[in-house]
Amino acid sequence: MKLEMKDSPGQLVAALKPISEVGGNIIAVLHQRDPDPDNHTLNVQIVLDLPKGRLDNLVALLKDQGVRIQRIGEERLLYQRSVILIGHLMHTGFSDTFDQIDSTGFAEMTELVMSMPAVNERSSSRITIKAVSRDDMEAALAILRRVSQQKSLLMIEPLEDAA
């Protein structure tokens, strides 16, 4: 589900608390990194596992906390993919790529492991992305593919079932 809440300390914790109260299990929390500066709210996506029939209960509890629910999508899966990038990564930097992916709001880079080879050698990195849907994953991977091409990096993707 996608939530909007006041961008103030304690709000996120307050929003997460009812989930455990109704017996839910939080799988992932994705922040939108730059909150809307004008109305001081924070957008958060929460992926959770909820026992049947508890959703209405949760919605009511969240409303009591002053959290606005923007969107609820049921049976959403959490997609995770790791890719490996090979090339002169050190020279090119990565933070802008992270930002591009995070700014989609639906996918996030959750891990970056980089090997440190000898000077001037190509380095290898593993990047893990999490997304709330297959389309969002595909959008994040498309960003990575574009960046890899621009920076002459070799991107190795997982093999998924073709059909």
Next chain:
Amino acid sequence: MKVALIGLGSVGRGVAEMLAKKDDLGLVLTGIADSKSAFMDPDGIDITRVLAKKKKTGSCGDQHLSAADVIKKADYDALVEVTPTNALSGEPAIGHIKAALNRKKHVVTSNKGPIALAGKELRAMAKKKGVSLRYEATVAGAIPVMHTLEHGLAGNEILALYGVLNGTCNFILTRMAAEGLTYEQALMEAREMGYAEADPTYDVQGIDAAIKLVILANTIWDNGVKLADVDRTGIDLLTPDALRLADEMGCTIRLIAEANPKKRLLRVSPRILDKNHPLVFEGTLNALTLETDMAKQITLIGRGAGSVETASAIIGDLLYIRDRYVQRA
């Protein structure tokens, strides 16, 4: 059934040896040629003698005769074309195959060049002449891919396919993963084992796998794709670190060829696969997974190259032709 054999290298020798050994197959060799010489005998060639001569002198027959003479004049039902693959021109094989088809002779080949470049034209020509053109050995060596598609999976719609179609790359990746070797070290090892050519470009840049993919796609979907249509990345830029990073998450890297016409996908690229994936195995083996509407997934694994292994595919094609068209033994 009478057979003429053009090319007496690794594959040609394997075919000749098996024809000599398995004399109950009803396949009689009546013509043979290498690059410098040829020999014909309508009553059947003494294969052992010809192979011994080839070994000793480098020529299998008479210097005044050529492959063209055998193709045009010998008494045979099926031509086996096993000269080297030329992926740019397809020659001399295209010329050989056309000459045989024009004489209404069946053709069996392991040569990827003519099928990838002129497959459509050659298949049409064979059809017009009422003969068979078979090329089981061009893709994945001994694995009966074409027979499976044609017979075992008859009536199925093939939705997609993906596989490991180059044993040299699979060997190199296996060694990089197991020993932490660099690409260069693993390539050197592959050369020492006789798995890689002096010029490994075709293998390691994925060209060989891409040619096989083109043959498969055209055979299954008749979609006219060409080598240039394949989105291709080789394994020569992979690092030992990349394999280690994959290993850390229970995965490894393999060179995968894949085609999916609905997704307009035709690609050869190194990919991350779970170690338990059916396409992850060690050494020089090949494998192909077919996704179909009825049978769902079928994966075939086996030897993708080798003298006798490739001969197995060629003899399978010859016997198919014998049973289907040429009832005399």
